[in-house]
Amino acid sequence: MCKEIKQCIRDYKANIMMVLFPILLIVILGAAFSGMFDNTIDLSDIKVRYTLDPKYTNTDLSYSLSNFFASLSSETGISFERTEDFETGMADVEDNICAAYIHITGEPLRIDMYKNERRDFTAEVVEKALESFLDAYVTTDVIIRHGSYDTLQNNEYNAEYVQIRALDKKKTPGATDYYAIAMLTMILQYAATTGFWNVRHEIEGKTAARMLCAPVRKYQLLAGKVLGCIFITVIQGFVVLLFSRLILKADWGDDLLTVVQLIISYSIMTVSFGVALAYVFRTNEAGSSIINTTIPIMTFLGGGYVPLYVIGSTVLKIGVISPVKWINSALLGLIYDGSYTGVALSAAINIGLAALFITAAAVLSGRGDREYA
Amino acid sequence: MEGEIFGLLGPNGAGKSTTINMMTGLLTVEKGRIRILGKDIQKNKKEAKANIGIVPQDIAIYEDLTSLENVKFFAGLYGLRGRELEDAALEALEFTGLSDRRKEFPKNFSGGMKRRLNIACAIAHKPKLIIMDEPTVGIDPQSRNHILQSVKTLNKMGSTIIYTSHYMEEVEEICSRIAIMDHGKVIALGTCEELKNLINDRDIVMVTVSDPASMVSAEKIREIPGVEAVDISENTVKITSAREVANLDRIILYFIKNNIAIKGVESKTPDLETVFLSLTGRKLRD
Numbered sequence: 265m266c267k268e269i270k271q272c273i274r275d276y277k278a279n280i281m282m283v284l285f286p287i288l289l290i291v292i293l294g295a296a297f298s299g300m301f302d303n304t305i306d307l308s309d310i311k312v313r314y315t316l317d318p319k320y321t322n323t324d325l326s327y328s329l330s331n332f333f334a335s336l337s338s339e340t341g342i343s344f345e346r347t348e349d350f351e352t353g354m355a356d357v358e359d360n361i362c363a364a365y366i367h368i369t370g371e372p373l374r375i376d377m378y379k380n381e382r383r384d385f386t387a388e389v390v391e392k393a394l395e396s397f398l399d400a401y402v403t404t405d406v407i408i409r410h411g412s413y414d415t416l417q418n419n420e421y422n423a424e425y426v427q428i429r430a431l432d433k434k435k436t437p438g439a440t441d442y443y444a445i446a447m448l449t450m451i452l453q454y455a456a457t458t459g460f461w462n463v464r465h466e467i468e469g470k471t472a473a474r475m476l477c478a479p480v481r482k483y484q485l486l487a488g489k490v491l492g493c494i495f496i497t498v499i500q501g502f503v504v505l506l507f508s509r510l511i512l513k514a515d516w517g518d519d520l521l522t523v524v525q526l527i528i529s530y531s532i533m534t535v536s537f538g539v540a541l542a543y544v545f546r547t548n549e550a551g552s553s554i555i556n557t558t559i560p561i562m563t564f565l566g567g568g569y570v571p572l573y574v575i576g577s578t579v580l581k582i583g584v585i586s587p588v589k590w591i592n593s594a595l596l597g598l599i600y601d602g603s604y605t606g607v608a609l610s611a612a613i614n615i616g617l618a619a620l621f622i623t624a625a626a627v628l629s630g631r632g633d634r635e636y637a
Numbered sequence: 638m639e640g641e642i643f644g645l646l647g648p649n650g651a652g653k654s655t656t657i658n659m660m661t662g663l664l665t666v667e668k669g670r671i672r673i674l675g676k677d678i679q680k681n682k683k684e685a686k687a688n689i690g691i692v693p694q695d696i697a698i699y700e701d702l703t704s705l706e707n708v709k710f711f712a713g714l715y716g717l718r719g720r721e722l723e724d725a726a727l728e729a730l731e732f733t734g735l736s737d738r739r740k741e742f743p744k745n746f747s748g749g750m751k752r753r754l755n756i757a758c759a760i761a762h763k764p765k766l767i768i769m770d771e772p773t774v775g776i777d778p779q780s781r782n783h784i785l786q787s788v789k790t791l792n793k794m795g796s797t798i799i800y801t802s803h804y805m806e807e808v809e810e811i812c813s814r815i816a817i818m819d820h821g822k823v824i825a826l827g828t829c830e831e832l833k834n835l836i837n838d839r840d841i842v843m844v845t846v847s848d849p850a851s852m853v854s855a856e857k858i859r860e861i862p863g864v865e866a867v868d869i870s871e872n873t874v875k876i877t878s879a880r881e882v883a884n885l886d887r888i889i890l891y892f893i894k895n896n897i898a899i900k901g902v903e904s905k906t907p908d909l910e911t912v913f914l915s916l917t918g919r920k921l922r923d
Contacts, residue, residue: 267702271699274701275701470693470695473693474711474758475711475714477662478715479682479715
């Protein structure tokens with residue numbers, strides 16, 4: 265095992281690929297796709313005009329509307345300005361001075377809203393809030409008309425039909441956060457090549473045969489090799505994780521220990537995959553072709569390049585075959601929802617597959633003496 | 638026999654490597670038994686292997702480990718640890734003349750130095766039996782002499798050595814007994830003198846020609862009564878012939894008739910190469 269670690273540390277090219285490459289990709293993809301992950305919309309500096317029929321001055325409606333506008337304004341930054349006439353309000357909409365114009369008039373009450381199509385989304389926010397206000401207002405009005413006004417008064421009715429309460433925004437990953445996870449899990453798949461070449465070089469360099477002439481068993485050599493490769497892979501992964509967390513400020517959540525445990529289980533699986541391939545395919549070309557084909561496909565299906573919801577539901581369904589999908593989902597769930605369900609599932613998949621691969625490697629390494637002779 | 642240097646000779650495909658691989662436990666023995674210093678390789682694999690040091694034909698070392706790390710790694714497989722391991726590794730490097738290169742990586746070594754490191758990795762754990770499979774292939778004369786001296790010294794220090802080589806002179810120089818193998822079987826076994834005596838009823842005639850010897854037809858010479866083997870190389874034709882048949886005049890006549898100028902004729906006593914050729918019908922490098 266110590267020998268494996270020494271050899272892996274001295275393999276500068278592999279270390280650069282396993283550490284520098286993902287860091288570069290996190291920086292590049294994080295910058296390139298930052299817009300795709302930006303869920304915030306700035307509503308400050310948005311203006312909405314309204315006119316209120318003078319006959320509603322100093323009524324419940326005017327008080328309620330004032331409260332509603334003030335509340336919405338303080339939470340979103342949208343400013344509501346009263347204008348004197350319909351023509352001015354409409355002109356402001358047409359001239360793109362405001363996002364919407366609300367015209368309140370008539371008996372019975374009639375509210376018309378004119379949206380600025382150029383600011384459709386902002387106008388829609390105002391429209392939805394206004395609809396909620398009206399629903400509550402109409403309901404209250406009906407109660408009053410049917411003689412239950414006292415009841416409402418006794419309950420400290422204060423004419424606030426809709427209150428805008430700030431909700432804690434759901435924690436979501438930014439581009440750097442997302443690609444820190446995706447690139448780390450992608451590069452850890454290449455630990456399969458570490459496992460594969462470690463075994464193949466031993467066999468082809470005849471050092472495997474030399475070792476087997478010593479009084480050690482094949483499984484001991486296999487165990488040393490697998491453990492050494494896992495150790496170095498975990499170290500490489502840990503460097504990427506720390507760099508992305510400390511320098512690139514990627515969010516790895518509060519439970520770093522669980523994140524590391526999950527990464528270790530994943531590294532065990534990928535190294536075991538490579539080691540098993542070295543015994544299944546006894547030529548370098550076949551084994552390395554399988555690895556080089558499998559990794560990009562699994563990464564894609566795991567959302568390593570772009571989040572799968574961007575591509576479509578079919579790919580999202582096929583993604584279940586990729587262990588990358590499971591670990592990415594588990595890490596995202598852990599970091600952003602505090603959920604451990606995916607962690608347990610992903611760890612079980614990783615360890616289960618690793619056990620399968622190691623068993624295959626152990627069985628196949630015990631056969632075919634000619635391979636070593 | 639314990640304490641000897643035993644030579645194993647045979648052309649490619651004779652079964653030398655297969656025999657060695659069975660002795661070291663790399664290949665399963667399908668018939669018969671192999672005992673290494675009294676331990677059955679199949680029943681007591683671990684104990685039997687612990688007494689063996691193998692110098693493989695292919696240089697089996699790690700280019701990305703230093704000389705010392707290489708020797709320590711392989712010696713460590715035999716159970717050496719700590720100070721004992723360090724001392725044993727340094728001793729092996731000293732023995733093979735590489736102690737001043739112990740911190741260097743073999744990728745910068747010459748072929749001869751790599752071969753010596755290959756040996757150091759096999760002897761650090763002080764095995765009672767050292768198996769050397771063509772340890773001098775492709776190296777310079779200086780390294781070759783160093784290795785041959787090392788083999789003799791190891792033997793004097795108490796190790797039994799099994800030595801295979803394509804170089805007859807090496808085998809003649811260092812081996813106390815020799816087995817000649819062909820088609821998986823030992824066809825002759827004995828000391829060098831005993832093997833040479835197997836063909837003491839034969840004469841060797843060396844004819845040196847001025848033209849390239851490729852003009853000479855081995856088949857035509859073999860048609861001469863008494864001629865058993867003909868070996869042609871560069872400007873020399875080596876003819877092995879039955880002693881009781883007087884055929885030198887006919888041999889010389891062949892060269893005259895075919896206008897091949899003779900520069901010299903020499904009669905030689907049989908060497909190991911001749912023994913090998915006579916017994917197998919093939920040259921060692923065929």
